[in-house]
Amino acid sequence: MAENANNPTSTAADAGAVTTIVATVQEEMKPPQESSKEAPIAVDRTRLVRIIVGAITILTFLLSLPILASIIWLLYMKGYDCESLLRLPKLQIGIGVALLFVFLISNLVVFLRAKVHALGLLVVMVPLILMLTMGLALVDAYKNESKAVIGSPTWLKDKVYRDNYWNYIKSCIYDSRMCDDLAARSLGLKPDDFSARKLSPIEFGCCRPPVICEMDYVNATYWRRSDHLGIGSGEAGDEDCDTWQNNEDVLCYDCLACKDGFLKVIRNKWWRLGLFLVLMSLLLIVAHLLLFVATVWERFGGM
Known part of the structure; x- marks a missing residue:
């Protein structure tokens, strides 16, 4: 003990060694602390x-x-x-x-x-x-x-406008009695009331003449030609106006308007x-x- 106390060089060396050991331990302890900070970040990223x-x-x-x-x-x-x-x-x-x-x-x-x-x-x-x-x-x-x-x-459109297809389609529309039902629902209606009534595309195109024909309303399926309306005048819609007949078996089933009405119904769905x-x-x-x-x-x- 006395020898160590009398040897300042040995004491200083021991103190330096202790300091080095402490610094090394502290240095080794730093990485785990940094990795512990990064671990929650990795967990949060995985969770996200x-x-x-x-x-x-x-x-x-x-x-x-x-x-x-x-x-x-x-x-x-x-x-x-x-x-x-x-x-x-x-x-x-x-x-x-x-x-x-x-x-x-x-x-x-x-x-x-x-x-x-x-x-x-x-x-x-x-x-x-x-x-x-x-x-x-x-x-x-x-x-x-x-x-x-x-x-x-x-x-x-190609199928509906073909005559061989349309003949079967118009027969189907006629057999459904759609125009007869319209006439039954419209009994007693005045011209203005009937005009304000909302019709399906097929009822509008097949059961009544086109508006451009300017025929006078008698009932839903019977319309009287106006005196000023001439046949074959060359105006748009003349073909349908000429095709229309008050016969319940004919009406406007052969009109382009009837084909358009049927086409609109099925085309909207598809x-x-x-x-x-x-x-x-x-x-x-x-x-x-x-x-x-x-x-x-x-x-x-x-x-």
Whole structure:
């Protein structure tokens, strides 16, 4: 003890060694403290990725529900009776079955997204693109090219205006007694009251003469020609004015206005269906692309 006390050099060396050891220990303790700060950040990032993926998954599933509702509507809602003459009920069933396939494929890909993310995207895109193509055809986006697509406006117009098809269609309209029902509902109405009455496109085009003919109203299916109206005067609408007859078996069933009315009824239905197919296919395509990106991010970049 005395020797150490009398040796200041040894004491200073020991103090320096202790200081070095303490500094080393402090230096070694710093990295764990920094990594402990980074750990919550990594956990928060992983949690955020999972929340985003879960939200997109739920969104994709919810977007498929309107497709299921449209399937029920297509398979169980009865169309206009005379549509069967144009094979439209078969098309209605075919689209319903195809939409059921899209619904199942879409949700299967969502369920198996973690296992087949790339293959699943490819599989679901094929029916969605076909769905988009069919929808564009039904809204007449292709014009002349959609003439071959059953149910498209161009196809419907071509069939309705063909005499061989129209003969069957007008017989179907006549057998439905639509004009007789209109006459029964309009008994006792004055001309102004009848003019203010809202008629369906078929009632307006088939059961009464065109407005341009300026005939005098007697009842819903009987109209008297005005004295100033000449036949074959060359004005627009003369063809329908000449075609009109007060005979209940004839009326305006051969008028262009009658064909236009029938065409409007069925075209509106299929145009709305086409618009629905376009919107739903685009939304599902975007949703599945986002789900694919989020899944890849979760698997390779977010962990």
